[in-house]
Amino acid sequence: MRLDKFLQVSRLIKRRTVAKEVCAAGNVAINGRPAKPGSVVTTGDVITITWGRRVSSFQVLKVPEGNVPASQARTLYKCLEEKLLPPEE
Numbered sequence: 001m002r003l004d005k006f007l008q009v010s011r012l013i014k015r016r017t018v019a020k021e022v023c024a025a026g027n028v029a030i031n032g033r034p035a036k037p038g039s040v041v042t043t044g045d046v047i048t049i050t051w052g053r054r055v056s057s058f059q060v061l062k063v064p065e066g067n068v069p070a071s072q073a074r075t076l077y078k079c080l081e082e083k084l085l086p087p088e089e
Helices: 003-009 016-024 070-076
Strands: 028-030 046-051 054-060 077-084
Touching: 003 016, 003 028, 003 046, 003 070
Parallel strands: none
Antiparallel strands: 028 046, 046 054, 054 077
């Protein structure tokens, strides 16, 4: 499954267009490497998303075939780490 689609289906990012923009800006990495919106996501991958000073890492537990109900979206990933970077001076 494409990265931008996975981010939208898993509800990590609410809209696919926003997911594409975040990926294209270089704020998403898969297994430590910058990822484009069309990068393929597989089970076991670690996705890191940077939003301003906040950095969040998630491990992919399951890649769905298509859309999933909101109640099941949180079963697709596990949060590994969330941290706040120090302010830049």
